[in-house]
Amino acid sequence: MTQPIDMQSAIFAELKALLAQVPSFGAEVIEDDVLRVIDADDDGLPDDLIILQPGTTEEVERQASNGVRERLTVNIVLMTRRRDYLAALRAGRLAVKIQLAGTKLGLKQQGVQQGAFQPETPMAPRNGRRWAAQVMPVQIPYVQPLK
Numbered sequence: 302m303t304q305p306i307d308m309q310s311a312i313f314a315e316l317k318a319l320l321a322q323v324p325s326f327g328a329e330v331i332e333d334d335v336l337r338v339i340d341a342d343d344d345g346l347p348d349d350l351i352i353l354q355p356g357t358t359e360e361v362e363r364q365a366s367n368g369v370r371e372r373l374t375v376n377i378v379l380m381t382r383r384r385d386y387l388a389a390l391r392a393g394r395l396a397v398k399i400q401l402a403g404t405k406l407g408l409k410q411q412g413v414q415q416g417a418f419q420p421e422t423p424m425a426p427r428n429g430r431r432w433a434a435q436v437m438p439v440q441i442p443y444v445q446p447l448k
């Protein structure tokens with residue numbers, strides 16, 4: 302019996318590939334937790350990067366026994382150590398929107414139904430930290446095959 306595709310893994314892989322094309326920030330796109338990266342204060346990281354942080358997954362509808370409709374939230378987080386972080390984050394934000402244009406955010410994975418950006422949160426560096434961030438949550442409804 303063939304295992305069904307893991308839709309969340311497929312969505313994350315496709316988002317990573319699309320966001321790798323974002324100028325400056327796309328040179329490093331990782332799936333991780335933002336606070337872990339900030340706390341690590343790793344000098345080996347570039348000054349600009351994108352973190353894909355998993356958010357909530359909500360079951361929307363059961364479809365007989367062969368699938369389930371779910372809604373995944375992914376936090377796309379632009380991070381920078383630049384002094385002029387406001388301009389850099391605005392430029393990065395627009396580049397992400399351009400790269401993820403369309404009703405499905407540019408995702409081609411069969412089963413993805415649509416995608417939409419949610420309210421964004423800018424984060425200035427705090428408490429002696431060097432990282433500033435722009436959190437751009439996206440919700441992606443999809444059908445997860447179970448068979």
